[in-house]
Amino acid sequence: MLRTTFSTVSRSLFAKPSAIIAVRSYHPKVIDHYEHPRNVGSLNKSDPFVGTGLVGAPACGDVMKLQIKVDEASGKIVDVKFKTFGCGSAIASSSYMTERVRGMTLEDAGAIKNTEVAKELCLPPVKLHCSMLAEDAIKSAINDYKRKRAAASASA
């Protein structure tokens, strides 16, 4: 990240000065996800095959809710929805995460790292916590699903 900042700045010395401004504002990918968020909405919380992850805190300025619907036979995520209270980067991170995990197995989805999100959206260092929150959200949703299944099989 630091290197890209440096190269952008040094390039801007020779090229058009607007590159300096570009470093400070949002990356086009963030803006795209923010303006056209994918998979906004809610799934039925009480559905036994839906896992819900709610992470962050209003006091920190970020709250993410990510829900996954899992097909039990294949163990794959068949539907995913999110709602986010937070800055543009937080909204973009969760929107990207929903796109990324659709159709994945739970193991694969749980293995997604925040660095992947940050790299894809070119998040600046000050916004890295948004990608961490997205990682926490999917993990929390998977855990919730597993907990639900475990409880269901125990009672059965």
Added chain:
Amino acid sequence: MSFTRLLQPARSLRSMQPALLARSAVPRFVVSPAVSAFHTSAKRLQAQSAQTVITPSSESLGFSVSEVKDIQNTRPIYMDMQATSPTDPRVLDAMLPYMTELYGNPHSRTHSYGWETEKGVDQAREDIAKLIGADAKEIVFTSGATESNNLSIKGVARFYKGKKNHIITTQTEHKCVLDSCRVLTDEGFEVTYLPVGKNGLISMDDLKAAIRPDTALVSIMAVNNEIGVIQPLEEIGKLCRSKKIFFHTDAAQAIGKIPIDVTKMNIDLLSISGHKIYGPKGVGALYVRRRPRVRLVPLLTGGGQERGLRSGTVAAPLAVGLGEACRIAIEEMDYDHDRVKRLSERLINGIQSKVSHVYRNGDEIQSYPGCVNLSFAYVEGESLLMALKDIALSSGSACTSASLEPSYVLRALGAEDDMAHSSIRFGIGRFTTEEEIDFVVSRVVAHVDKLREMSPLWEMVQEGIDISKIEWAQHA
């Protein structure tokens, strides 16, 4: 190419003034001739990008002329008047001669170049003094309100050091006041930071209780830059005078917007900024009372200009601009205030009638209407700012907009953290139009609704869940 050519645009603007005034329905200051310079939003949004064709003539004299891109069509609506205000064209008119022909050093005593510039600077000094009910001799030109604040706080404290070692200020002051106080703490002074109530105002009882026999200075801002509340200056001044304590006020956001009288309010030091009152950037002033005399240790030493309080050549064109801005403010303050108040009510009512859970930060009555700080519950401020990209807004002070911390001013009000994260400041000024306000209202309403649809907190509230009762996992 003579200077007269350079001056022509300014002259033509001035000559347009009577024509403009004659055409308009309201006889005087129809938002000033600036209407011609500042497009309204509707015009700006509808305007077709006009092609500028420049044909070189014999008068070009080898100077190349390039097309200036018509940025008016693409720029957002300006609603950040507390950060800075557009320069009034009349101010530029007054300044231009001093940037061209009248280039003498105002401190030169031996020739007419110096005298003519000094005359302009002295006129400016008089206009500034008149705006605050002071004497021209009591005005010191500085580089801005930050320098004025530094000079008054550090200057008074350092002069009376030893005898008096205590300073009182508030938690909601501008960063330059707080940081000056922090520097003084390192030098051995004690500083009391008064808390403010939920409405942003200090309590006089707190102030009375904080005063000690060794208190040298009380520094309390007139109008807050983030929430617009007006502190009870007259009461504070009366109390300080009775205790023989100097009273400094940072009036950068107050001058020319609300009536200020240094005699009536017993103000001993008062900071003024040029660019907050439609004047130029890079200039400010400090009022320093002569009777009873306030003594200061200067920050800058050298040629002893400005009564020895601020050495360095006065930036004559900027000082003249500040003077002109003050002169206009004297004439138009009442008109501007009524207009800004009307627009402010239009904005607040427009938003609150269409969106629920919108709260205004700061006192409703004791505040300047041109600074409207609203909290949109369950919507994060930064994402709303990002959505309102066709409006230039801020979530608080321009100095802190780079950091992610919620505003310390809102925190001092005791606002919940999530409400501090949800605030946006709307700045309304002399050149804001009704169309702009209506446009802003429509955009804000649309985007708040959209973001709330996306907000898990809003969903919970709709389901009847009390968010404050949830135990949130603190991240990072």
